[in-house]
Structures are given as C-alpha cells and as structure tokens.
Amino acid sequence: MEELNKDVQYVKGIGPKRAYKLNKLGIFTLKDLIYYFPRQFEDRNNLKKIAQLDNDEKATIKAVITGIETSSPKKGMTLTKVCVKDETSSAKLVFFNQPHIKNAFRVGDMVLVFGKVKKSYKNVELTSCEIEFFTKSPKNTCKVMPIYPLTYGVTNKEIMSIMKTVLDSEELKIKEYLPINIIKKYNLCSIDYAIKNIHSPQSKDSLKVALYRIIFEEFLILQMGLFLFKSGINDCKGIKFNKNENLDNIRSSLPFKLTKAQSRALNEIIDDMASDKIMNRLVQGDVGSGKTVVALLSLANCVLNGYQGALMAPTEILAEQHYAYLSDTLEEFNINVELLVGSCTKKQKENILKRVKNNEIDILIGTHALIEDTVEFSNIGLVITDEQHRFGVRQRSRLSDKGKNPDIIVMTATPIPRTLALILYGDLDISIIDELPPGRQPIETIAIDKKKRERVYNNLVRDEVQKGRQVYIVCPLVEESEAIEAKAATELVEELKSQYFSDLRVGLLHGKMKSSEKDNIMKMFKNKEIDILVSTTVIEVGVNVPNATLMIIENSERFGLAQLHQLRGRVGRGVHKSYCILIYASKSEVCRQRMSIMEETNDGFKISEKDLEIRGPGEFFGTRQHGIPELKVANIFKHMKILKLAQQEARYILGEDKNLNFEENKLLKNEIFDKFKYTLEEISLN
Numbered sequence: 083m084e085e086l087n088k089d090v091q092y093v094k095g096i097g098p099k100r101a102y103k104l105n106k107l108g109i110f111t112l113k114d115l116i117y118y119f120p121r122q123f124e125d126r127n128n129l130k131k132i133a134q135l136d137n138d139e140k141a142t143i144k145a146v147i148t149g150i151e152t153s154s155p156k157k158g159m160t161l162t163k164v165c166v167k168d169e170t171s172s173a174k175l176v177f178f179n180q181p182h183i184k185n186a187f188r189v190g191d192m193v194l195v196f197g198k199v200k201k202s203y204k205n206v207e208l209t210s211c212e213i214e215f216f217t218k219s220p221k222n223t224c225k226v227m228p229i230y231p232l233t234y235g236v237t238n239k240e241i242m243s244i245m246k247t248v249l250d251s252e253e254l255k256i257k258e259y260l261p262i263n264i265i266k267k268y269n270l271c272s273i274d275y276a277i278k279n280i281h282s283p284q285s286k287d288s289l290k291v292a293l294y295r296i297i298f299e300e301f302l303i304l305q306m307g308l309f310l311f312k313s314g315i316n317d318c319k320g321i322k323f324n325k326n327e328n329l330d331n332i333r334s335s336l337p338f339k340l341t342k343a344q345s346r347a348l349n350e351i352i353d354d355m356a357s358d359k360i361m362n363r364l365v366q367g368d369v370g371s372g373k374t375v376v377a378l379l380s381l382a383n384c385v386l387n388g389y390q391g392a393l394m395a396p397t398e399i400l401a402e403q404h405y406a407y408l409s410d411t412l413e414e415f416n417i418n419v420e421l422l423v424g425s426c427t428k429k430q431k432e433n434i435l436k437r438v439k440n441n442e443i444d445i446l447i448g449t450h451a452l453i454e455d456t457v458e459f460s461n462i463g464l465v466i467t468d469e470q471h472r473f474g475v476r477q478r479s480r481l482s483d484k485g486k487n488p489d490i491i492v493m494t495a496t497p498i499p500r501t502l503a504l505i506l507y508g509d510l511d512i513s514i515i516d517e518l519p520p521g522r523q524p525i526e527t528i529a530i531d532k533k534k535r536e537r538v539y540n541n542l543v544r545d546e547v548q549k550g551r552q553v554y555i556v557c558p559l560v561e562e563s564e565a566i567e568a569k570a571a572t573e574l575v576e577e578l579k580s581q582y583f584s585d586l587r588v589g590l591l592h593g594k595m596k597s598s599e600k601d602n603i604m605k606m607f608k609n610k611e612i613d614i615l616v617s618t619t620v621i622e623v624g625v626n627v628p629n630a631t632l633m634i635i636e637n638s639e640r641f642g643l644a645q646l647h648q649l650r651g652r653v654g655r656g657v658h659k660s661y662c663i664l665i666y667a668s669k670s671e672v673c674r675q676r677m678s679i680m681e682e683t684n685d686g687f688k689i690s691e692k693d694l695e696i697r698g699p700g701e702f703f704g705t706r707q708h709g710i711p712e713l714k715v716a717n718i719f720k721h722m723k724i725l726k727l728a729q730q731e732a733r734y735i736l737g738e739d740k741n742l743n744f745e746e747n748k749l750l751k752n753e754i755f756d757k758f759k760y761t762l763e764e765i766s767l768n
C-alpha cells in the first residue's frame with residue numbers, strides 16, 4: 083500500500099521532472115496530488131449525429147475520415163482540415179498548427195471527435211477538437227472530463243495522465259476515514275470511489291455521488307474542527323448574576339433611550355447572565371448601531387453583582403475612547419474604570435495590575451495588553467471583546483482563561499449572515515442589533531474616478547468645513563508595512579496643506595505615531611481643533627466623532643467591502659447628513675461592481691454577504707486569523723443543506739465522544755488535525 087504522505091517525486095510514473103512541475107501547483111505529497119481536484123467538469127458525453135448538431139454547441143461525434151487536407155494560409159501556420167462523415171451528413175474538423183494529425187490518422191479510420199460546432203448554410207465545422215480512434219473506452223471524448231486549475235507549463239492532459247497512472251495503480255487504495263455508521267447514515271460513497279470518480283468520472287451520476295461525499299466530508303471536518311479547537315463546548319457551571327435595580331438607574335441616566343434592538347440585545351444578555359450556564363454570546367450590530375452602550379450596561383450588571391469586568395478593544399485609540407465613555411458614565415455610580423494599554427509606563431502598569439489583583443478596579447479596559455500573563459484579576463465575571471473580527475482565536479480564549487468561567491461577549495460590526503455565524507461560531511448564542519438610533523440619515527456614497535479628486539477637495543470638502551463639519555481622508559492601504567503607509571499619509575498631508583487647504587487645519591494620524599501623539603490628535607479632532615484628519619486605517623474601527631460628516635477613501639479599490647463599510651461608518655454618527663466618497667483608480671469590472679454595491683446599500687449584512695460571495699470565506703475571514711481550512715469543493719452558499727446536515731452530525735458525534743477517542747473516530751480525528759494544522763500551530767507556538 084502506498085503511503086499517502088510520500089513525496090510525489092517517488093510515486094511510480096512521476097519522477098523528479100514532473101514532480102518539479104507539480105510542486106509549482108502546490109502538490110508535494112501523494113495526498114496533495116489525489117486531493118488536487120478539478121476546477122470544473124466538461125461533459126463530453128453528448129454524442130450526436132452530424133445532421134443534428136447545433137451551431138455553437140460542444141458535442142462529440144462518431145465518424146469515418148474521408149479526407150485530410152493541409153495548407154499554410156500564413157507563414158509559420160499550418161491548417162489541417164479533416165473531412166469526416168457519418169450516416170447522416172459530413173463535417174470538417176479544423177486544427178491549427180497540429181501537423182502531426184495528418185500522420186496520426188488515415189482515410190477510413192473510425193474516430194471520435196469532441197469539438198465546438200460552427201454551422202453555416204452549407205457546411206458544418208468543428209473547432210478546438212479532441213480526436214481519437216474509436217474504442218470501447220475512449221480517453222478524451224464521450225465522458226465527463228475533469229478540468230484542473232493549472233499554471234504555466236502544465237497541461238490538463240498531463241495532469242490527467244498523471245492522475246490515471248496514480249489512481250490505476252494496484253498499490254493505491256485510499257483508506258476510509260469516516261466512521262462506517264456515518265457512511266451508512268448519509269448514504270455516502272467510500273473515499274476511494276470518490277477520489278477516483280472525481281478525477282475520472284465513470285458517468286455524470288457517479289461524479290455527483292463522488293462530489294456529494296467530498297462536500298459532506300469537507301463541511302463535517304470544518305465543523306468538527308471549529309467545535310474542537312475554537313469553542314471547546316463546555317458544560318462547566320458559570321456565574322449567576324442577579325438582576326440589580328441599580329442597573330435601571332444607570333440606564334435612565336443615559337442621555338438617550340435605548341433603541342428596541344439595543345433593549346432586546348441587553349435583555350438577552352441579562353437573562354443569560356442570570357443563568358448558571360456560561361454565557362458565550364456574539365453581539366452583531368451594524369456600524370453605529372450603538373453596541374458600546376450595550377457593553378457598558380452589561381459590564382455594569384456584572385460589577386453591581388460584585389464581580390470585575392474587562393473590555394478588550396483592537397486598537398489603543400478605541401480603548402481610549404471606550405475608557406473615556408465608560409468612566410464618564412459610570413463614575414457617579416461609584417464604578418471604578420481603568421485603562422491598560424501598551425503605552426502605559428511601567429510604573430502606571432504595575433500600579434494598575436496591583437489594583438486589579440486587589441479588586442480595587444471594577445472594569446479594566448485595554449488592548450491586547452489585557453491578555454498578557456501578568457494581568458491577574460481578583461474575580462472576573464464578564465469579558466467583552468469589541469470588534470472581535472480583529473482578534474485571533476487564541477487571543478480571545480486567553481482573556482477568558484483569566485477567570486473561573488466568566489461570561490463572554492464578543493461584539494462585531496462585520497456582521498455576517500446568521501446562518502454563517504452559526505457555522506463559524508456554532509457554539510455562540512447570537513444577539514443582533516439591526517436598528518440604528520433615531521435621526522440617522524443614510525450616508526450618501528459616491529464612487530469617483532481619481533481624475534476628479536480635485537473637484538471633491540475644492541467643493542465638497544470646503545462646503546462641509548464651511549458648515550462647521552469635519553472630514554476624514556483615508557490613505558491607501560499598504561499591506562506590507564505600516565511604515566510605508568505612514569509615509570504615504572505624511573506625504574498626502576503635505577500635498578493637501580500646500581496645494582489645497584493651506585487655510586484649513588489638517589491633522590495626521592497613523593500607526594507609527596506614539597500613542598500620546600495619537601491621543602492628542604484624536605482629542606483635537608474631537609474638540610473640533612482639526613478640520614481634516616488624514617489617516618491610515620488605524621481609524622477603521624470604532625472611532626466615534628459625530629461631527630464628522632465626510633469620509634474620503636483614496637484608492638478605495640484596495641479595500642475589502644466590509645472594510646470600506648467600516649470606514650464609512652466613521653461618519654453618519656450624528657444628526658448631520660453625511661457623505662462617503664470612494665476614490666478609485668481602476669477600471670476593472672470587479673472594481674466597478676464593488677463600488678456600485680457600496681453606492682447602493684448602507685446595510686452591513688448585505689455588504690458582507692456580497693463580499694463573501696466575491697472573495698470567498700477564506701479570504702473574507704482571513705484564513706490565517708480564523709484558521710479555517712480551505713474548502714475545495716464545498717461552497718457555503720450553494721451547499722447550505724449539506725452544510726446543515728454536516729453541522730448536525732458534527733454536534734452529534736462530539737456529543738457522544740467529546741475528544742474523539744472512540745476507536746471508530748480515530749481516523750477522522752487524524753484528518754481533522756491534519757486540516758487544522760495551521761490553527762494548532764498558532765495555538766501551540768504561543
């Protein structure tokens with residue numbers, strides 16, 4: 083039996099030369115090879131008589147060769163026309179630059195031909211032809227053909243022939259790893275059958291059976307992995323928080339009434355906190371829907387019960403902002419809020435840590451500094467992570483490790499469809515804030531060619547500033563380096579100051595600045611001492627300055643839709659009409675499509691769905707961050723029903739055998755660990 087993790091170069095029929103090409107396709111082991119699935123399939127089963135062929139269709143015919151002509155219409159080009167006929171009519175097969183055809187076939191040969199039909203008044207031609215001698219088991223016609231994703235230097239035929247050699251080999255028997263009862267329960271074919279039929283389908287039906295099995299398996303493994311590694315479905319007892327009437331006092335001290343959606347989310351949280359089950363809740367709300375105040379009241383509920391709370395934000399700017407808001411609001415209720423960020427001095431930090439440990443601090447707010455080992459709480463009861471899509475799995479779980487089963491809330495403004503959320507965060511309960519506070523006007527979004535940038539500066543920007551409003555200009559995203567991004571931002575500020583806005587107050591904010599500088603700039607912007615804030619994406623999440631009404635995003639084609647939506651969410655936070663200008667420098671169809679989605683809708687749920695469709699889940703969530711293995715055949719949108727079945731089954735299996743130690747689950751466990759290698763590396767390295 084062949085070892086699946088064997089280097090492809092040592093597989094019979096491959097050798098170093100072919101192995102080198104395969105490596106370029108990301109194929110290193112035998113397993114990589116047999117799991118290198120076709121991108122699509124071409125049905126060459128459509129066997130027709132010549133007289134029945136339709137113009138433009140792709141079809142296969144069986145015919146006899148009646149003549150072969152070659153000519154050279156241009157220098158360096160050979161044109162071969164093979165005349166064929168069957169019982170019904172005759173046709174010509176057209177080949178460009180394939181002179182060998184003339185020697186390979188003769189008049190009188192019976193052949194099978196697959197090609198594209200060009201039909202005119204007088205004659206029928208087939209182009210892009212595959213031709214082979216008629217046999218009982220044809221290789222390139224009369225069947226469903228796999229079409230592989232390829233790179234330069236490797237042809238589809240070559241991959242097909244490699245696959246054939248490998249899969250026909252007596253030694254190769256792919257061992258089943260799904261438990262037999264699952265195979266039976268869902269009527270799945272064996273993995274051996276699935277792999278063989280995906281690479282060389284016996285028929286359309288057998289291909290379907292094969293694909294079904296792979297889709298089910300991909301979803302099952304994904305779901306089980308997510309349950310196993312991310313959530314650790316737990317049945318430990320959590321804390322019971324009683325409802326405290328002081329919470330109503332805090333609530334009525336707010337300058338506004340909660341929206342219905344906020345109230346509903348808050349009630350769900352409070353009820354959940356009152357039970358002795360550990361809360362694991364995802365709060366999804368569009369940008370500006372008012373998640374912070376829900377977090378504030380939840381934390382207050384925790385503190386009123388005598389426990390400590392923690393709030394973790396992805397950036398210092400956001401942590402500062404939360405700190406200012408929570409400490410202001412909660413001070414009069416004797417709730418002690420403190421801020422711990424990377425830029426605290428050693429002394430400040432020591433002092434905070436001591437007080438946290440002695441239970442002198444009720445709510446600790448911070449960035450990832452909160453998950454450092456030195457932070458020890460006295461009795462933590464609730465941990466909230468804001469903008470959770472910015473944090474890795476590991477960071478979240480480490481914060482909750484700090485207490486004895488604290489309740490957990492994660493908040494995100496990159497909403498994803500509920501069905502999807504259930505898959506990715508299958509263990510979480512979900513609250514949705516699907517309503518904006520009253521009085522908000524939709525943000526008007528306009529995509530504009532880079533050439534018209536000056537007009538935006540000279541008109542829109544000036545108008546808004548004249549009205550007393552403020553403006554954000556976001557610089558292009560530079561993936562590789564915060565330093566280059568900072569440089570670009572600095573240059574833009576210079577350009578704006580010297581060419582357009584010498585009379586206005588232009589500020590600069592980027593990730594390379596010291597936090598005290600950043601704070602200072604944000605404070606000035608809040609206090610209306612800056613008219614135009616030029617920034618990198620450090621302002622992407624959470625920042626709240628209601629007087630800002632114009633968001634300009636340079637090179638907006640470089641951002642993902644969800645990210646554009648986040649950035650746009652920095653405006654439209656107050657009562658004034660707000661605008662978002664997306665400046666683009668690309669003429670591509672995809673760019674156009676994306677810009678128009680942004681122009682058409684302000685609904686984050688819709689946007690993220692579109693984004694997911696365009697980019698696929700891996701990229702959307704950042705495979706790295708989420709450790710989600712690639713789905714090769716399965717598609718979350720197309721195969722939702724299978725996904726639900728797989729999810730149910732995953733729950734069931736883990737319900738019976740939490741750590742997959744039963745004998746029948748051992749091989750499946752190996753597969754899961756193999757697929758989630760990356761996630762595991764991330765966890766064990768740190």
Ligand code: ADP
Nearest residue numbers: 338339340341369370371372373374375519626
């Ligand atoms: P996000 O959900 O994006 O985190 P925030 O919590 O920052 O939104 O809230 C956005 C703005 O809306 C803030 O200025 C906040 O004070 C305000 N706000 C929140 N809830 C309400 C409400 N019920 N009525 C009026 N304004 C609200």
Ligand code: MG
Nearest residue numbers: 373374468624
């Ligand atoms: Mg927020």
